[in-house]
Amino acid sequence: MTATLPAADVGMRFALSDDQRLIVQHVRDYCRAEIAPRAAEYDRSGEFPRGQLRGLAELGLMGATLPEAWDGAGLDSVTYALCLEEIAAADASVAVIVSVQNGLPEQMLLRYGTDAQRERYLRPLARGEHIGAFCLTESGAGSDAANLQMRAERDGDAWVLSGAKAWITSGGQADTYLVMARTGGPGARGVSCFIVEKDRPGLSFGRPEEKMGLHAAHTTTVTFDGVRVPAENLVGEEGQGLIIALASLDAGRIGIAMQAIGIARAALEHAARYAAEREQFGKKLREFEGVSFKVARMAARIEAARLVALKAAWLKDQGQPYGKEASIAKLLASEAAVDVTRDAIQIFGGNGYSREYPVERLYRDAKVTEIYEGTSEIQQLVISRAVFAEYSD
Amino acid sequence: MKILTLVRQVPDAEARVKISGGQVDLEGATLVMDGMDEYGVEEALRLREGGAAVEEIVALATGPKRVEDALRTALAMGVDRAIHVETDQALDPIALSRVVAQVAQAEGVSLILVGGQEADWDSQALGAATAERLGWPQLTWTNELALEGDTLTGRHDVDDGNESFRVPLPAVVTTQQGLNEPRYPTLPNIMKAKKKELRKDTLDAYGAAPTVRVVGSDIQTRARLNKMIDGKDPQAAAAELLDLLRNEAKVIA
Numbered sequence: 001m002t003a004t005l006p007a008a009d010v011g012m013r014f015a016l017s018d019d020q021r022l023i024v025q026h027v028r029d030y031c032r033a034e035i036a037p038r039a040a041e042y043d044r045s046g047e048f049p050r051g052q053l054r055g056l057a058e059l060g061l062m063g064a065t066l067p068e069a070w071d072g073a074g075l076d077s078v079t080y081a082l083c084l085e086e087i088a089a090a091d092a093s094v095a096v097i098v099s100v101q102n103g104l105p106e107q108m109l110l111r112y113g114t115d116a117q118r119e120r121y122l123r124p125l126a127r128g129e130h131i132g133a134f135c136l137t138e139s140g141a142g143s144d145a146a147n148l149q150m151r152a153e154r155d156g157d158a159w160v161l162s163g164a165k166a167w168i169t170s171g172g173q174a175d176t177y178l179v180m181a182r183t184g185g186p187g188a189r190g191v192s193c194f195i196v197e198k199d200r201p202g203l204s205f206g207r208p209e210e211k212m213g214l215h216a217a218h219t220t221t222v223t224f225d226g227v228r229v230p231a232e233n234l235v236g237e238e239g240q241g242l243i244i245a246l247a248s249l250d251a252g253r254i255g256i257a258m259q260a261i262g263i264a265r266a267a268l269e270h271a272a273r274y275a276a277e278r279e280q281f282g283k284k285l286r287e288f289e290g291v292s293f294k295v296a297r298m299a300a301r302i303e304a305a306r307l308v309a310l311k312a313a314w315l316k317d318q319g320q321p322y323g324k325e326a327s328i329a330k331l332l333a334s335e336a337a338v339d340v341t342r343d344a345i346q347i348f349g350g351n352g353y354s355r356e357y358p359v360e361r362l363y364r365d366a367k368v369t370e371i372y373e374g375t376s377e378i379q380q381l382v383i384s385r386a387v388f389a390e391y392s393d
Numbered sequence: 394m395k396i397l398t399l400v401r402q403v404p405d406a407e408a409r410v411k412i413s414g415g416q417v418d419l420e421g422a423t424l425v426m427d428g429m430d431e432y433g434v435e436e437a438l439r440l441r442e443g444g445a446a447v448e449e450i451v452a453l454a455t456g457p458k459r460v461e462d463a464l465r466t467a468l469a470m471g472v473d474r475a476i477h478v479e480t481d482q483a484l485d486p487i488a489l490s491r492v493v494a495q496v497a498q499a500e501g502v503s504l505i506l507v508g509g510q511e512a513d514w515d516s517q518a519l520g521a522a523t524a525e526r527l528g529w530p531q532l533t534w535t536n537e538l539a540l541e542g543d544t545l546t547g548r549h550d551v552d553d554g555n556e557s558f559r560v561p562l563p564a565v566v567t568t569q570q571g572l573n574e575p576r577y578p579t580l581p582n583i584m585k586a587k588k589k590e591l592r593k594d595t596l597d598a599y600g601a602a603p604t605v606r607v608v609g610s611d612i613q614t615r616a617r618l619n620k621m622i623d624g625k626d627p628q629a630a631a632a633e634l635l636d637l638l639r640n641e642a643k644v645i646a
Binding site: 018019022023055064068074075 | 425462465469577578579580581583584587
């Protein structure tokens with residue numbers, strides 16, 4: 001342990017407040033009724049789930065944690081995290097779009113935008129009238145984000161952006177793109193952040209990537225061919241871009257952790273129900289230890305990951321550092337999601353491998369949580385750096 | 394004018410109910426606002442949003458403390474305030490109508506919306522009993538409502554079809570599926586609902602002791618015949634299945 005124990009105003013309390021309970025229950029009921037029944041269909045068609053997002057926007061979930069003054073729902077991070085679990089348990093594609101919107105572009109504009117930028121770009125995002133995208137990754141700069149090559153050159157009252165981004169969630173569908181581009185020399189300090197609207201001349205999008213899972217969440221390349229944006233589209237200061245991007249990623253990681261937990265929980269629910277009904281050798285599957293112990297481990301992994309993720313969210317609400325906890329949560333939750341969904345398929349046997357049943361989709365959807373918004377390897381880097389910092393004298 | 398909407402809390406349609414000690418045991422069951430009552434709450438809100446001079450919408454519920462959750466849902470949907478007559482006693486529709494009628498008079502409401510039937514009792518008697526007590530007209534099984542001044546117009550299902558009606562208020566109206574599509578409360582409104590007035594009354598104040606007492610409950614189970622058809626000859630098996638469905642189960646013509 002570190003030398004001093006962290007202090008908080010309240011002790012360890014795991015109960016939800018009345019507000020939190022009512023909201024999470026409400027979102028659970030909503031997602032079960034409106035989102036889950038169509039998840040398989042969206043997975044097959046690969047259609048962008050606009051109707052689903054509109055419904056969630058009406059509840060307030062497209063601007064969940066933003067203050068009401070900016071048209072948000074004003075949720076605390078813990079409640080929002082639990083809402084994301086509910087959305088992901090119903091449809092992981094919808095959940096990642098919601099998570100990106102809330103965690104990245106909105107947080108960046110809220111924390112670093114000017115009031116004029118918030119008025120113009122944040123409000124429509126919060127109301128869900130606009131979809132937001134986060135453009136950091138390039139084909140040659142994934143985990144090594146500080147090495148990004150895309151350039152922005154100053155030209156009078158404007159910036160001219162040239163280059164290409166890869167793996168952009170909601171690419172082509174989003175209205176507002178928060179783009180990291182190099183305005184100075186090499187390295188992290190040479191990067192700035194810009195707002196680019198969808199209709200800017202020179203902006204184009206690749207076809208949605210043919211992915212293993214998350215079919216309804218479109219992912220594309222985004223190409224900037226001399227895209228001009230006015231100087232007022234710079235977010236924060238020149239050279240502050242990577243700090244803005246990485247600070248938002250901490251919150252984004254809690255979101256992805258909760259997405260992973262939601263996927264895993266859905267798999268556990270399906271597996272437990274199936275094991276209670278399916279019989280082999282004259283017994284229910286759940287009467288075999290080979291199955292019941294698997295179910296126990298699945299539940300244990302989910303519970304452990306959820307507790308860390310909620311702790312990270314709680315630390316964020318307390319205004320305390322939470323980067324290490326967010327990374328631990330993302331690491332544990334994404335690994336749990338992949339293992340739990342794979343185990344669920346095993347419990348379903350041949351049926352699990354069939355698209356007639358939902359668990360193969362959950363497995364495909366789960367895998368990417370170990371990759372995006374920081375791979376498991378990057379999470380381990382973040383965690384280990386934090387640990388070494390704690391023990392250095 | 395004021396509108397009173399009755400709200401009941403019932404097990405979710407997918408809930409599995411248990412019986413213990415001869416009573417329905419709701420422990421662990423998900424409880425929700427009765428769908429029929431959601432139509433009433435939604436319709437009250439729509440009448441106001443449609444421009445009718447609705448001064449206030451009040452939701453009323455009776456039952457144990459947990460019923461508050463259903464009232465909070467109504468408040469989150471947009472109802473102005475709520476009255477909870479807290480009691481652990483189960484009220485039959487006739488006893489309940491005594492409470493509804495008294496609240497309606499005390500609050501000076503001129504329109505009462507109640508579910509046409511109830512998910513947990515299904516007597517279909519509450520609207521009629523309330524109207525009878527108050528001496529008000531009742532419009533049952535409504536499909537459409539509009540309010541102009543003190544006149545309520547609309548359509549409703551009757552035995553031999555569907556008729557249009559016009560009635561001067563006050564009146565009792567019962568709702569049904571198809572009247573509207575109830576809204577989901579927004580998350581900020583769920584939080585704001587906590588700040589709205591939720592008044593607690595005791596049942597004693599209404600003198601509404603139920604005369605019906607539940608002495609036992611059973612879960613309805615349907616015995617299955619488990620009839621197996623030999624499938625060696627597929628054509629004969631299909632013919633036999635058709636015959637059974639047509640002549641024994643009588644589910645096809």
